[in-house]
Amino acid sequence: MKEIVSLEKRWQLLFVIFFILFLFINCGSESRTEAKKQNFSAIGKDKSTVPRQEEMINRWQQKEVYVTKVIDGDTFWVNNGSEKFKVRFIGIDAPETRNSRGKLKGPYAKEAKEYVKKLTENKWVKLELDVQKKDRYRRMLAYIYLLDGTFLNADLLKGGFAVVDTYPPNVKHTALFVKLQHEARESKKGVWAY
Structure with missing residues (x-):
């Protein structure tokens, strides 16, 4: 008789343990799911201003x-x-x-990166596409506009942060780019000061 009572208590104890484990696992998976949702929507450094999915x-x-990096x-x-x-x-x-990729580190690279970072990182930008959508490295190709209307590609040329580098069929703004590069070169701005 003692063995039957002991066996029943063991089963009850096992049932309670499994029930607690079941509750613990379910609560944990819900919190992980919620955490994943929050992590996906929290992309930038300042979580209070990061846009939602x-x-x-x-x-x-x-x-x-939304520019993340x-x-x-x-x-x-x-x-x-x-x-x-x-x-x-x-x-x-x-x-x-x-x-990288056969290109050497260039003068004024840090300044160009910092300039773009200041204007775009953790902010919204608008993309304008041309004929070719992606390059051979599977990066999307685009003309970049800040929300205030600034044409960033042109702005970088104007400030000497970049040089003209066009590849057909994506030549929509080539004439403007060449003009801005010429002006930056004449003024010895940015990369043209070296």
Whole structure:
């Protein structure tokens, strides 16, 4: 008889342990799911001003994206609410911040990166596409506009932060780019001061 009572108590104890584990696992998975949602929507450094996924998706309809990280003076990472991807600025080439892909680190690279970072990181920008949508490295190719209307690709050339680098068929603004580079070169701005 003692064995039967002892066996029943063991089963009751096991049932209680499994029930507690079940509750613990379910509560934990709900918190992890909520944490994942929050992490996805919290992309920048300041979580109070970071846009939510829904806002990103809505703004993507107008070709606006949220810049999450600046790589250098002509490339950054963005989020459109459903994916993160790299964007390469069309028609310009900023100096390299490090030696890569056969290109050497260039003068004025740090200044170009910092300038783009100040204007775009953790902010919204508008993308304008041309004929070719992606380059061979699968980066989206775009002309970049700040929300105040500043044409960033042109602004970088004007300030000497980059040089003209066009590849057909993406030549929509080439005449403007060449003109701005000529003016920066004559004024010895940025890369043209070296």
